[in-house]
Amino acid sequence: MFFRIWLPVIVTSIVGIVLVTALYVPHDPFGKLNGDFSEYFNIIAAFAFILGAGNLFKIHLDKIYRKTKGWLFSVVTVAGFLITLVAGLLKLGNTGGWEGDVVQPGSWFAIAYDSMFTPLQATMFSILAFFVASASYRAFRAKNTEATLLLAAALIILLGRTFVGYWMTAWMPDSLEFLTIPALSNWIMSVVNQAGQRAILIGIGLGVISTSLKVILGIERSYLGGE
Amino acid sequence: MASGLAKLGNLDRRIIYLLIALAVVIPLLLKLVFPSITTPIVQNIFDEVEALPPRSKVLLTADYGPSTVPENQPMLEAVARHCLHKGLRLYVATIWATGPPMIENMSENVIQRDFPDIVQGTEWVNLGYKAGNQGVINSAYSDFHNAFPTDARGNAVGSIPMMAEIKRLEDFDLIVAIGSGFPGVKEWIQFGGDPSGVPVAGGVTAVEAPLLYPYYPGQLLGLMGGLQGAAEYEAALVTAYPQFEETSTQAIQNMGPQTVAHLLIITFILVGNIAYFAAGREKPRLGVNR
Numbered sequence: 452m453f454f455r456i457w458l459p460v461i462v463t464s465i466v467g468i469v470l471v472t473a474l475y476v477p478h479d480p481f482g483k484l485n486g487d488f489s490e491y492f493n494i495i496a497a498f499a500f501i502l503g504a505g506n507l508f509k510i511h512l513d514k515i516y517r518k519t520k521g522w523l524f525s526v527v528t529v530a531g532f533l534i535t536l537v538a539g540l541l542k543l544g545n546t547g548g549w550e551g552d553v554v555q556p557g558s559w560f561a562i563a564y565d566s567m568f569t570p571l572q573a574t575m576f577s578i579l580a581f582f583v584a585s586a587s588y589r590a591f592r593a594k595n596t597e598a599t600l601l602l603a604a605a606l607i608i609l610l611g612r613t614f615v616g617y618w619m620t621a622w623m624p625d626s627l628e629f630l631t632i633p634a635l636s637n638w639i640m641s642v643v644n645q646a647g648q649r650a651i652l653i654g655i656g657l658g659v660i661s662t663s664l665k666v667i668l669g670i671e672r673s674y675l676g677g678e
Numbered sequence: 679m680a681s682g683l684a685k686l687g688n689l690d691r692r693i694i695y696l697l698i699a700l701a702v703v704i705p706l707l708l709k710l711v712f713p714s715i716t717t718p719i720v721q722n723i724f725d726e727v728e729a730l731p732p733r734s735k736v737l738l739t740a741d742y743g744p745s746t747v748p749e750n751q752p753m754l755e756a757v758a759r760h761c762l763h764k765g766l767r768l769y770v771a772t773i774w775a776t777g778p779p780m781i782e783n784m785s786e787n788v789i790q791r792d793f794p795d796i797v798q799g800t801e802w803v804n805l806g807y808k809a810g811n812q813g814v815i816n817s818a819y820s821d822f823h824n825a826f827p828t829d830a831r832g833n834a835v836g837s838i839p840m841m842a843e844i845k846r847l848e849d850f851d852l853i854v855a856i857g858s859g860f861p862g863v864k865e866w867i868q869f870g871g872d873p874s875g876v877p878v879a880g881g882v883t884a885v886e887a888p889l890l891y892p893y894y895p896g897q898l899l900g901l902m903g904g905l906q907g908a909a910e911y912e913a914a915l916v917t918a919y920p921q922f923e924e925t926s927t928q929a930i931q932n933m934g935p936q937t938v939a940h941l942l943i944i945t946f947i948l949v950g951n952i953a954y955f956a957a958g959r960e961k962p963r964l965g966v967n968r
Contacts, residue, residue, distance in 0.1 A: 474873075486820030493810035493817055493825070500809065552831060554778050564779055569744035576745035580939065584698040585691050588946035592954045602947065609944055612884070612906045613937040614712035637717065640891055649892040 460669040467667035507532060535563050604639050611636020687953035694946065701942040702935040710934035711927075714906075714913035722900035723879040724914040726852060727757070732765035734851040735844065737876075739866065740784070741857035743776030746883050751780060752908035752929035753881035754856045756915050758788045759926055762796060763919060767840050769850070771805035771826060773814050773861050778807050778830060792925055799829075799838045806830030811861040815869040819847040848874035856881040856902075863890055867897050881907060909933045 466488055473485035511525035537543070538559035545551040545558040554561050593599040610616035616632035623631050629638075665671035704710075716724070730736070738757060742750045761768045770781050781804050789796060796802060805826045808814045818825035822844050823835050835841040843849060853876050855866035863880035871878035877899045880890060884904025894901055902911055908929035916923050916930075 482820065486817060486824065489813050489817035489820060490824055492813035493808070496810040496813055554782055572743060572745040573747065580702070581695045581698055584943055584946060585694050587943050588689065588694055588950040591947050591950060593951055606944055606947065609940045612904070613933070613940050614714065615937060615941060617715055633717070640888060641894070644888045645891040648889060652892055
């Protein structure tokens with residue numbers, strides 16, 4: 452009970468209190484402890500890669516073993532992971548040998564990154580343009596007041612993000628400059644959007660403070676699992 | 679007439695895909711270029727870099743991957759080019775595992791092409807990737823050498839001449855964070871700029887830009903949003919330094935296809951709504967699989 456529940460709660464509380472205090476009192480020992488704890492975090496984060504890899508293997512090898520739907524994709528995932536890992540760890544094809552940079556041009560790792568990973572990611576992102584175009588045609592309807600406002604804002608922002616927006620309202624006199632598309636686009640982003648985003652951020656911040664306090668005080672223990 | 683307009687609502691999606699492909703490909707082939715006008719939110723970044731005295735220390739981060747290269751890479755390269763031309767010392771780092779090749783590309787396109795004589799370790803340094811997300815930034819705030827103990831080539835930072843003056847994050851004169859998600863510009867503001875007092879400028883994808891406006895102008899001195907933001911920075915750079923007209927207009931050129939695609943999407947929205955009203959506001963045909 453002590454090692455499973457109370458020790459982690461005590462460690463969490465101490466670390467939480469020290470980090471919060473260090474924000475207001477950046478002098479030692481809190482300043483030093485803040486730096487030390489950040490380093491521990493970085494070390495743990497590096498270990499998280501091992502956990503992530505283990506998890507990836509566990510899930511996909513299980514799928515392959517059971518031959519569940521789409522198991523061939525799991526074979527590709529595991530093979531891709533292993534090939535990239537070995538190429539990177541052993542620096543295969545690296546003209547600089549062990550001393551060379553892992554992403555040195557010509558190395559197997561760099562070839563895998565440049566010839567496979569990069570085009571695959573770029574393709575996935577590029578496909579969004581087609582979906583956005585299709586969705587804008589089929590779903591972006593002025594069905595009610597809110598949707599109409601959203602539609603008007605979207606049109607102004609879309610135009611305001613290109614030279615066409617400037618060109619369309621460039622004829623307007625200086626006294627009406629605030630009605631030009633770039634000015635309206637800027638107003639939507641820096642006033643309407645900013646106010647909404649700030650409200651959301653403040654709400655999230657209050658929620659984070661509340662949850663953090665509960666974790667530091669040991670009231671919220673669901674992160675320990677069980678219970 | 680009304681029924682003809684209403685039928686437009688059932689337009690085959692393959693036609694939409696074809697039109698959007700043509701809207702991107704044709705301007706690319708024709709090298710269609712529109713002028714870019716720098717807005718104040720981008721101009722602020724340019725002016726800040728411009729105002730820094732020579733040998734000032736600028737931390738430039740590349741926290742993104744290949745999927746957002748068209749938007750982020752021109753920002754990274756334009757800022758790097760500007761800093762190096764001004765004689766500033768450039769420290770490039772990333773907290774994204776996909777970031778190192780982005781820095782390599784920047785090195786190839788900017789440093790090897792435009793500044794072949796500058797020395798790594800004296801005028802610029804590639805600090806590479808460090809795992810730990812915002813923890814790395816927090817650690818760098820307290821002790822930069824602990825957060826980045828080696829550069830990308832494995833050299834101890836203690837042996838790099840230009841690292842001698844860097845002990846903590848607050849020793850930098852400016853942080854320019856180019857990113858496309860978490861951890862990115864927001865984390866550099868919260869864990870880097872705010873506690874250290876170092877001004878932070880950002881460059882993000884268009885979809886992320888609205889999320890960062892709450893930090894502008896108090897905590898974020900300027901923001902490049904998407905390809906347009908990158909094009910605006912390039913426009914400011916080329917206007918001030920016309921010698922970069924050949925090498926630093928990547929985003930300006932790509933704005934041609936983006937402009938035409940935006941206009942097409944606006945047309946889609948308008949036509950879609952006309953069809954919707956012509957059909958008498960019937961139940962919307964969402965996700966029709968044709």
